[in-house]
Amino acid sequence: MIRFENVGLRYGLGPEILRDISFDLPSGSFQFLSGPSGAGKTTLLKLLFMSLKPTRGLINVFGKDRARVTRQELPLLRRRIGIVFQDFRLLDHMSTFDNVALPLRVRGREEASYRQDVAELLKWVGLGDRMHVLPPVLSGGEKQRVAIARALIEQPEILLADEPTGNVDPPLARRLLRLFIEMNRLGTAVVIATHDLNLMEQVDARRMILSDGRLDIYD
Amino acid sequence: MTDVPADISRIHASRRSRRGPSPIIPPQSVSGQSLVLVIAIMTFLSCLTLGAVTMIRDTAAVWQTQISREATIQIKPIEGLDMDTALGTAASIVSGFSGVTGTRIVDEQATARLLEPWLGSSIDFEQLPIPRLVIVTVDRSNPPDFEAIRASLAPEIPSATLDDHRTWVDRLVAMARSMVMIGVSVLALMLTATVLTVVFATRGAMSGAGHIIDVLHFVGAEAGFIAVQFRRHFLMTGAKGAVAGGIAAVATFIAFSWWSSMNMATPGGDQAAALFGNFAIGTSGYTGVAFVVVAIAVITALTSHLTVVAYLTDIDSRQPDGG
Numbered sequence: 001m002i003r004f005e006n007v008g009l010r011y012g013l014g015p016e017i018l019r020d021i022s023f024d025l026p027s028g029s030f031q032f033l034s035g036p037s038g039a040g041k042t043t044l045l046k047l048l049f050m051s052l053k054p055t056r057g058l059i060n061v062f063g064k065d066r067a068r069v070t071r072q073e074l075p076l077l078r079r080r081i082g083i084v085f086q087d088f089r090l091l092d093h094m095s096t097f098d099n100v101a102l103p104l105r106v107r108g109r110e111e112a113s114y115r116q117d118v119a120e121l122l123k124w125v126g127l128g129d130r131m132h133v134l135p136p137v138l139s140g141g142e143k144q145r146v147a148i149a150r151a152l153i154e155q156p157e158i159l160l161a162d163e164p165t166g167n168v169d170p171p172l173a174r175r176l177l178r179l180f181i182e183m184n185r186l187g188t189a190v191v192i193a194t195h196d197l198n199l200m201e202q203v204d205a206r207r208m209i210l211s212d213g214r215l216d217i218y219d
Numbered sequence: 220m221t222d223v224p225a226d227i228s229r230i231h232a233s234r235r236s237r238r239g240p241s242p243i244i245p246p247q248s249v250s251g252q253s254l255v256l257v258i259a260i261m262t263f264l265s266c267l268t269l270g271a272v273t274m275i276r277d278t279a280a281v282w283q284t285q286i287s288r289e290a291t292i293q294i295k296p297i298e299g300l301d302m303d304t305a306l307g308t309a310a311s312i313v314s315g316f317s318g319v320t321g322t323r324i325v326d327e328q329a330t331a332r333l334l335e336p337w338l339g340s341s342i343d344f345e346q347l348p349i350p351r352l353v354i355v356t357v358d359r360s361n362p363p364d365f366e367a368i369r370a371s372l373a374p375e376i377p378s379a380t381l382d383d384h385r386t387w388v389d390r391l392v393a394m395a396r397s398m399v400m401i402g403v404s405v406l407a408l409m410l411t412a413t414v415l416t417v418v419f420a421t422r423g424a425m426s427g428a429g430h431i432i433d434v435l436h437f438v439g440a441e442a443g444f445i446a447v448q449f450r451r452h453f454l455m456t457g458a459k460g461a462v463a464g465g466i467a468a469v470a471t472f473i474a475f476s477w478w479s480s481m482n483m484a485t486p487g488g489d490q491a492a493a494l495f496g497n498f499a500i501g502t503s504g505y506t507g508v509a510f511v512v513v514a515i516a517v518i519t520a521l522t523s524h525l526t527v528v529a530y531l532t533d534i535d536s537r538q539p540d541g542g
Binding site: 078085 | 239
């Protein structure tokens, strides 16, 4: 589904942040992306999400060469990827419901056609009673779940989550992890960037460890 | 976890059921309100300038038309001249020329009224050498040969002189053209300042919207969709400000027009009317105001569109440059 071959990335004229990164992300796979702070986890997620271009190497996303993807094709490819940002990136003037429904609205769907789906997903992530609340009054964990619901609403082929448990207590972290596992069972490939070892120990999944700009994979 | 009181949820729920989905761009913000105010002020000033230029142009045209439509024959009383006969002769000579549409002898009473401010109310025409006038109305599209009229008058009435107001008309035309040119230059500067102010104010108002564009971009919105959202929002913002400014300008013109009509019979009002006409900007003025309002709303929308497109281009072509 997504393939990296000898990908390297440097900021400006500085040293390479990522060096010779090669891996495959198969459909329906589940993996943790880990490594010390500043190892380049977020940068690698940005490369996966096509919001950064590599300085060298080949990235193939859904059968397309990243270097040849046009500006018009980018949104269509991104719709197949769900992303959960570390800082949530919710729109504060929109309700929980509208934030989750945003990916559907931008595709031109009428509210009547998705109202039920969004409500069910919000109930599924435990936010059925927070549906019409604005993000500023939500807790960190609730915001995190809204961001996850927004990433999942379109049933993406792959879900990228950047430190999804970074702002929550261990019980909620376990709850969120179960949510990701459930999504994975339904067929979505999952990449969770985290440095939370406790979280990783709870699932027997592939581990991608970034260190000194290199990636080691433990299947 | 923060517990949100149930009544807040209910309030939001009831709002939702009334309004439908929240707008993607927040409807009101401090920068948005400032933008409306800036646009309203600049539109008001632009419309005032446009109205003033329209009024100057129309008034200048009226001056030229009225003055060049008439000529005056002045007959000075000299020894042995029968003034009444001379006036009649002059009128009949002039009437024979093509391009003359009418003549009118200014009678003694009218002449006395003209001279009353200087000579008082009891003027004795027998005692004072007071010149008399014949007003000649001319066809502007086919003016008579004034030199031929002078040549015909000279042998019959030696003390008669013909003033075709050419000097006055030439000076007025030159002055009117200068005023219109200055007005158009001021209008051009005003419109340029308005456009630049609106562009920078719109960009300023949009600077806080980067996170919205980012989020829309990352949830897979196409550039066209994002641009349409912002264009629609800023078209409404621009229209609000521009319509408010335009209405204020029209109200100002109507107020001046009303003041002018209320003071029509007073010396001040007559003086103002003589200089500026009746303070009405006419159909072309109101059309111009409507054009300015529409243009400013469109410029606001266009600026937001270009800003969004530039922002998206920057995101999509972003290279690992430290960001």
